[in-house]
Amino acid sequence: MKPLAKAEKLAQVRYEVRGPVLDEAEKIAAAGHKILQLNTGNPAAFGFSAPQEILDLFAEEARKSQAYCPSKGVPEARRAIAAQMAKKGVTGVTEEDIYIGNGASEMITVCMQALLNPGDEMLIPAPDYPLWTAAANLAGGKAVHYLCDEQANWSPDIADIKKKITPRTKGILVINPNNPTGALYSKDVLLEIAQIARKNGLVLFADEIYDHLVMDGKEHMSIASLAPDLFTVTFNGLSKSHVICGYRVGWMALAGNKTGADEFIAGINVLSSMRLCANVPAQRIVPAALANFTETDAMLKPGGRIYEQRKTIVEAVNAIPGLHTTMPDAAFYIFPKIDAKRFNITDDRQFVMDFLKAKHVLLVNGRGFNWLEPDHFRIVYLPPVEELATLSDKLGSFLESYRQ
Ligand SMILES: Cc1ncc(COP(=O)(O)O)c(C=O)c1O
Structure with a gap:
């Protein structure tokens, strides 16, 4: 056999969340x-479980789901998703505008493939969820990163977005x-981003997979609800809100003004058809899931696991000399800053690798989220508080003597 080189189109495709440090962790x-x-x-x-009703329904539906369904997805599920969009103030979305995938991940890849020609640019936040950068690059486009400002609680830097628009920019992702920051954006910031999209004729992409995991009584706003005159594509799913990542059910919703988007939508349709359809039993639980967020809400209130774990990790990390984290508003991540000078860190992947080898904890380095400097890393604060306390002790003791 001839040597099998990696396809050239993968040269710019990286996914550190399951990258070389995970390989090392598996060896250990x-x-x-x-x-x-x-x-x-x-x-x-980490011991979280979906509502029993959802687990039972999935088992029951699996028996009835032997056939393919339409490429866009099971109609009842798409109707429930369209109704959910309306609840969030996104008007005019029908089941025809909904595409269900094997996770939001699949639809993100479909969208980038349908949108980008070689050299086309997508504005993506730094730090980002790295699938977006990888999917834009895999599609032959160019991920251009705009900064989120840690000093402003990781809000997007509007001036930086404006600076990075070029004639090749096709879309902005929020x-x-x-x-990884856990930040929730204000209405004013979303309006400003929408205005940039409006002025420059760009598609707005909104990844809102954590919209039901917001704490402290704060309210999530869909950017699509604030800009009905623009073409927006919103991504969501049940992986996080109903803690069923393994069921693989996510979706995207096209909303707003579709004038001029026919060809792009035709591209989405052909790509959706090529994969026949997404996992059917998981789609069938969507209407019941979207009618019930009670257990999700309970995790996020004082006394709830996510809420209490957030408190533990933020306090513990901020007590370690050389580390600092903002208080996340949502989800279950923190993205602490590490004083790179103090620890002489020039390679953040080496830092997480060294920590893994010394303490057997697997973290992801900041550059894995397309952050530019080697001075951040992400902690997933899903373990129970006792385990998080042990983790921070390990981090503290490791950093006492760590120098690169
Ligand atoms: C921001 C963001 N978008 C999308 C996804 C993927 O979600 P799904 O499980 O629906 O593919 C994740 C998973 O962690 C995520 O963090």
């Missing part, structure tokens, strides 16, 4: 050590609430 685990795996936001791996 194979040698018999327990690894605390904090590389993915995977709540069920990840709200954000992974």
Whole structure:
């Protein structure tokens, strides 16, 4: 056989969340050590469970779901998603505007493939959820990163977005609430981003997979609800809100003014058809899931697991000399800053690798989220508070002597 080189189109495609540091963690685990795996936001791996009603329904529906369904998805599920969009103030969305995928991930890839020609640019936040950068690059486009400002609680830097628009820019992505920072964006910021899209004729993409995981009584606003005159594509799913990442059900909703978008939508349709359809039993639970967020809400209130774990990790990390984190508004991540000078860190992947080898905890380095400097990392705060306290002790003791 001829040597099998990696396809050239993958040259700019990276996904550190499950990258080389995970490979090392698997080797350590194979040698018999327990690894605390904090590389993915995977709540069920930490003892969270979906409502019993959802688990029972999935089992029941699996028996009835042997056939393919329409490429866009099961109609009842799409109707429930359209109704959910209306509840959030996004008007005019019908089941025809909904596309269900094997997770939002699949639809993100479909969208980038349908949108981008070589050299076309997508404005993506830094830090980002790295699938977006990878999917834009895989599609032959160019991910151009705009900064989110840690001093402003990780809000998008509007001036930086404006600076980075070029004649090749096709879309702006907002990840709200954000992974990895946990930030929730204000209405004013969303309006400003919408105005930039309006002025420059850009598509707005909104990844809102954490919209039901907001704490402290704050309210999530869909950017699509604030800009009905623009063409917006909103992504969501049940992975996080109903802690069923493994069921693989997510979607996108096209909304607003579709004038001029026919060809793009035709591209989405052909790509959706090519994969026949998404996992059917998981789609069938969507109407019941969207009617019930009670258990999700309970995790986010004082006394609830996510709320209490957030408090524990933020206090513990901020007590470690050389580390600082903002208080996240949503989701289950923090993105602490590490004083790179103090620890002489020039390679943040090396830092998480060294920590893994020394303490058997798997984290993801900031550059894995397309952050530019080697001075951040992400902690998934899904483990129970006792385990988070142990984690921060390990981090503190490791940093006492760590220098690169
Ligand atoms: C911001 C963001 N978008 C999308 C996804 C993928 O979600 P899904 O499980 O629906 O593919 C994730 C997963 O962590 C995420 O953090």
